[in-house]
Amino acid sequence: xxxxxxxxxxxxxxxxxxxxxxxxxxxxxxxxxxxxxxxxxxxxxxxxxxxxxxxxxxxxxxxxxxxxxxxxxxxxxxxxxxxxxxxxxxxxxxxxxxxxxxxxxxxxxxxxxxxxxxxxxxxxxxxxxxxxxxxxxxxxxxxxxxxxxxxxxxxxxxxxxxxxxxxxxxxxxxxxxxxxxxxxxxxxxxxxxxxxxxxxxxxxxxxxxxxxxxxxxxxxxxxxxxxxxxxxxxxxxxxxxxxxxxxxxxxxxxxxxxxxxxxxxxxxxxxxxxxxxxxxxxxxxxxxxxxxxxxxxxxxx
Amino acid sequence: xxxxxxxxxxxxxxxxxxxxxxxxxxxxxxxxxxxxxxxxxxxxxxxxxxxxxxxxxxxxxxxxxxxxxxxxxxxxxxxxxxxxxxxxxxxxxxxxxxxxxxxxxxxxxxxxxxxxxxxxxxxxxxxxxxxxxxxxxxxxxxxxxxxxxxxxxxxxxxxxxxxxxxxxxxxxxxxxxxxxxxxxxxxxxxxxxxxxxxxxxxxxxxxxxxxxxxxxxxxxxxxxxxxxxxxxxxxxxxxxxxxxxxxxxxxxxxxxxxxxxxxxxxxxxxxxxxxxxxxxxxxxxxxxxxxxxxxxxxxxxxxxxxxxxxxxxxxxxxxxxxxxxxxxxxxxxx
Numbered sequence: 039x040x041x042x043x044x045x046x047x048x049x050x051x052x053x054x055x056x057x058x059x060x061x062x063x064x065x066x067x068x069x070x071x072x073x074x075x076x077x078x079x080x081x082x083x084x085x086x087x088x089x090x091x092x093x094x095x096x097x098x099x100x101x102x103x104x105x106x107x108x109x110x111x112x113x114x115x116x117x118x119x120x121x122x123x124x125x126x127x128x129x130x131x132x133x134x135x136x137x138x139x140x141x142x143x144x145x146x147x148x149x150x151x152x153x154x155x156x157x158x159x160x161x162x163x164x165x166x167x168x169x170x171x172x173x174x175x176x177x178x179x180x181x182x183x184x185x186x187x188x189x190x191x192x193x194x195x196x197x198x199x200x201x202x203x204x205x206x207x208x209x210x211x212x213x214x215x216x217x218x219x220x221x222x223x224x225x226x227x228x229x230x231x232x233x234x235x236x237x238x239x240x241x242x243x244x245x246x247x248x249x250x251x252x253x254x255x256x257x258x259x260x261x262x263x264x265x266x267x268x269x270x271x272x273x274x275x276x277x278x279x280x281x282x283x284x285x286x287x288x289x290x291x292x293x294x295x296x297x298x299x300x301x302x303x304x305x306x307x308x309x310x311x312x313x314x315x316x317x318x319x320x321x322x323x324x325x326x327x328x329x330x331x332x333x334x335x336x337x338x339x
Numbered sequence: 340x341x342x343x344x345x346x347x348x349x350x351x352x353x354x355x356x357x358x359x360x361x362x363x364x365x366x367x368x369x370x371x372x373x374x375x376x377x378x379x380x381x382x383x384x385x386x387x388x389x390x391x392x393x394x395x396x397x398x399x400x401x402x403x404x405x406x407x408x409x410x411x412x413x414x415x416x417x418x419x420x421x422x423x424x425x426x427x428x429x430x431x432x433x434x435x436x437x438x439x440x441x442x443x444x445x446x447x448x449x450x451x452x453x454x455x456x457x458x459x460x461x462x463x464x465x466x467x468x469x470x471x472x473x474x475x476x477x478x479x480x481x482x483x484x485x486x487x488x489x490x491x492x493x494x495x496x497x498x499x500x501x502x503x504x505x506x507x508x509x510x511x512x513x514x515x516x517x518x519x520x521x522x523x524x525x526x527x528x529x530x531x532x533x534x535x536x537x538x539x540x541x542x543x544x545x546x547x548x549x550x551x552x553x554x555x556x557x558x559x560x561x562x563x564x565x566x567x568x569x570x571x572x573x574x575x576x577x578x579x580x581x582x583x584x585x586x587x588x589x590x591x592x593x594x595x596x597x598x599x600x601x602x603x604x605x606x607x608x609x610x611x612x613x614x615x616x617x618x619x620x621x622x623x624x625x626x627x628x629x630x631x632x633x634x635x636x637x638x639x640x641x642x643x644x645x646x647x648x649x650x651x652x653x654x655x656x657x658x659x660x661x662x663x664x665x666x667x668x669x670x671x672x673x
Contacts, residue, residue, distance in 0.1 A: 176362060179649065183604040184622065184641055191626035191634060192373050269493045276495045277611055277623050295499045299514070302507060311496040318491040326487070337474055337557070338565040339575050 074323045081320035084313070088134035095128035099286055108303050118305040121297050122283075126305065129286050130313055136287035137268055137314070140202045141321075144267035147206025148213055149260060155210065156217025157244045161225055171218065178211040186270070190279045201280055205267045213259050220252035254328065261325030265318040272314055288314045359646055363639065367422075370638045371415050374631035422639075428632040432625065437636045441618060445640065447517050448617035451533060452606045455540035459602065460595055463545055467552035468579055474557060486546035494543035494605060498612035501535050515614035536609040544605055548594060555590050559583040589656055596652030600645050 087094055097103070097115070103123040111118040117126035159170040177185075189204045190196065196204075224230060233243050268288075274280030275289030283290055291310040298306035393401070409417070418428065427437040470479045506514035513519070518529050559565075560583060568578045607619030614620065622637040624630075 176365070179362075179600055179645055180366070180638075180642055181600040181604040181607070181645065183607050184638060187622055187626040188370065188373050188634065188638060191629055191631075192376065194629075265491060269491065272493050273495050273608060276493075277608075278627055279623065292496065292499075295496075299499065299502055299507065302503075304503060307496075307499050307503060311493070311500070314496070315492060318493075319488050322487065322491055337560050338562070338569065339472075339474070339560050339578065 074320075074327050077320040077323040080316060081324070084134065084317055084320070085138065087131050088138060091128075091131035091135060094131050095125075097125035097128045099124065099128040099132040100284070101125070108301055110303075111305055117309045118303070120291070120294050120306045121301060121303070122294070126291070126309055129291055130288075130310065133286040133288050133291055133310070134313065134317075136198055136281070136285065137271060137289065138317075140198055140205070140271045140287065141264040141268040143199070143202035144205040144209065144270075145260060145264045147203060148210045148263050148267075151207065152210035152213030153217050153249065153256075154244065156214040157221055157248055158240070159214070160218040160221025160248075161240075161243075167218075171215070174211045174214055182208055183273075186274065187279065190274065196279075196281055197285070198281070201271060201274065202267070205270050205274075209263060209267065209270070213256065213263065216256055216259055217252065220255055221248055224248065224251050257328040258325045261328065262322055265321040265325075268314070268321075269318060355650055359650070362646055363643060366642045367419060367635075367639060368415070370635045371418060372411075374635050375411055375414065427636040430625075430630055430633045432628045432630040432633070437633045440633060441621065441636055441640065444617050444621055447615065448606060448610065448619060450529075451517075451536055451540075451610070451615065451617060452603060454533070455537050455544075455606065455609075456595075456599075456602050458537065459541055459544045459548060460591070462541060463549040463552055464584075464591065466545065466549040467556055468584065470549070470553045471556040471560060471583075472575055472579055474560075483550070486550065489542060490546040492543065494539050494608050495612050497542060498535070498539045498609060501538060502613070505535060517615050517617070532613075532615070536613045536615055539609045539612070540602070540605050544598075544602060547601075548598065551594055552587065552591055555587050556583055559587055562586075589659060592652055592656045592659065596649045596656065599648050599652070603641065603645065 091099075101124065103115075103119060103125065105123075106115065106119050107123045108121055109115055109119045115125050115127060117130065119125055120129075155170070155174070159167050159174075162170070185208045186204055189208070193200050193204065230243065230247055233247050238246075271280055271287065272289030272292055275287060276292050276295065278293060280293075281287050281290040283293060288310045292307070292314075295307045298304075421428065425438055429435065430437045430440045433440050466482070470482055473479050502514045505511045512535050513532055514535075517532050518525065519532075556579070560579075564582065565578055568582055573581075603619075606617070607623065609615065610617045610619035611623045618637055618640060622634060622641075625633040625637065
């Protein structure tokens with residue numbers, strides 16, 4: 039029999055109410071923790087600048103200001119002018135449109151080819167799967183740049199679409215490989231089996247059952263393919279194989295870098311490069327946010 | 340049985356050679372089709388603007404002389420037949436046999452590529468070990484952040500900036516070429532020319548591989564034998580260097596095998612930025628000038644280089660890790 043002054047019990051009056059701790063809403067700061075906010079803000083700023091380039095630019099980006107060749111950054115030309123007398127500040131915003139849209143279009147092409155290829159290969163029987171993966175392996179064993187060079191030299195003069203097509207069509211192998219391994223893991227789960235038994239067509243299985251289940255694990259690859267495509271575009275334009283100088287993108291602005299080296303005009307090289315670099319890094323850190331943390335286990339060391 | 344072993348070894352070598360031949364064949368067909376279906380007129384690039392002033396008869400004889408009039412299959416058979424005798428046709432830009440244009444440059448590319456390849460993996464392993472030893476410390480996190488940022492630096496831009504700083508302003512290193520004129524045998528001179536391209540190669544590839552190796556090492560550190568080694572009284576350094584790294588070595592070698600095309604692409608860009616006379620700079624140039632005979636030869640050479648070196652890496656892998664032999668799985672199945 040428990041005594042009256044047992045510490046486990048308490049004598050309370052009639053008006054007693056149990057104390058309810060106030061559930062604190064997580065503060066804004068806590069909710070934002072671990073999310074790539076600075077990168078997101080910077081990226082939004084850059085994208086907004088490119089979208090509203092008409093408002094921001096204070097000169098005609100395609101205009102040649104022949105009295106002001108190779109001017110260092112000053113109050114009229116904020117980022118200086120290049121060896122053709124074009125205003126770099128205005129070109130940055132207009133060029134960003136092309137660079138970003140090439141990144142996005144290449145990403146779309148990579149997804150359109152890579153995801154179905156990986157899904158087919160993952161669902162098919164062992165032999166078909168082996169052949170499909172061998173093909174992808176063989177294609178990716180040739181240096182990416184060389185395939186691009188071959189295609190570029192075949193197509194000849196480039197525009198935004200052909201360039202994104204070339205970058206996309208040579209860049210889908212890693213995505214296909216990851217999609218395949220993800221599909222392999224879920225291919226024998228009940229819902230996929232049920233769907234296949236009911237005779238649902240392949241595109242339906244892919245869009246309804248497969249993609250929703252692996253989208254989170256390929257998001258990182260998809261997002262970082264934007265930045266690698268942009269990087270590829272600028273490399274090609276720099277080498278003189280991408281966009282011509284009169285189509286303004288960050289890459290084609292950098293294609294004047296060799297001439298700028300001779301003239302020792304650093305702003306022509308540094309400024310577009312810094313914009314490119316910052317954008318690439320912002321996109322990547324957004325992508326990294328979606329990357330799965332693999333080992334949470336404690337180290338034995 | 341040793342004899343049986345011997346036979347299967349021979350068989351494996353034969354199979355590999357067959358695979359090599361098949362890949363090269365497919366590659367040559369693809370390269371050939373690309374080159375011949377291209378819109379750029381090879382006559383135009385061979386004769387330049389003189390094409391426009393030629394009569395139609397002259398054009399026809401020129402076509403016959405360059406072998407452009409036969410059907411595609413005949414052209415291919417003729418081309419591959421000549422290729423076996425080392426004749427890859429005339430370079431349309433240099434007006435010399437393509438092989439003569441390429442052969443002096445292969446050595447330069449191999450020197451640059453191989454040196455940077457070895458340095459990248461040496462430094463990547465060291466960096467990975469350093470990171471793994473101090474996992475989650477401030478230094479490790481800092482290195483991870485900086486590494487990711489640097490990895491997305493476009494390598495051509497890095498090269499241009501390095502030229503701007505080190506060869507134009509500080510005048511420490513030359514900005515282009517593989518050696519000064521007439522000093523091809525001077526090793527010091529070559530080294531001075533190689534410093535900047537090597538820096539570009541290392542910076543642009545290092546973190547990608549260091550991060551991969553770091554991940555593998557961290558997985559390895561979570562194995563039970565590490566606990567045993569710890570209990571035995573080994574220091575962290577000893578555990579990582581003597582036990583973990585040895586277990587990760589086969590993975591590093593297979594990463595090295597897959598990485599060859601990637602590193603070679605990097606060499607091409609570095610060569611183009613620094614005007615380093617190698618097959619990379621040459622293939623970019625020939626793509627620019629629609630010099631298909633040269634480009635096809637370069638594609639074949641690069642393909643052969645990549646395939647042969649990944650075969651070599653696979654063989655090394657089998658020697659250091661016998662487990663690979665039995666399963667024989669390739670990289671994508673693991």
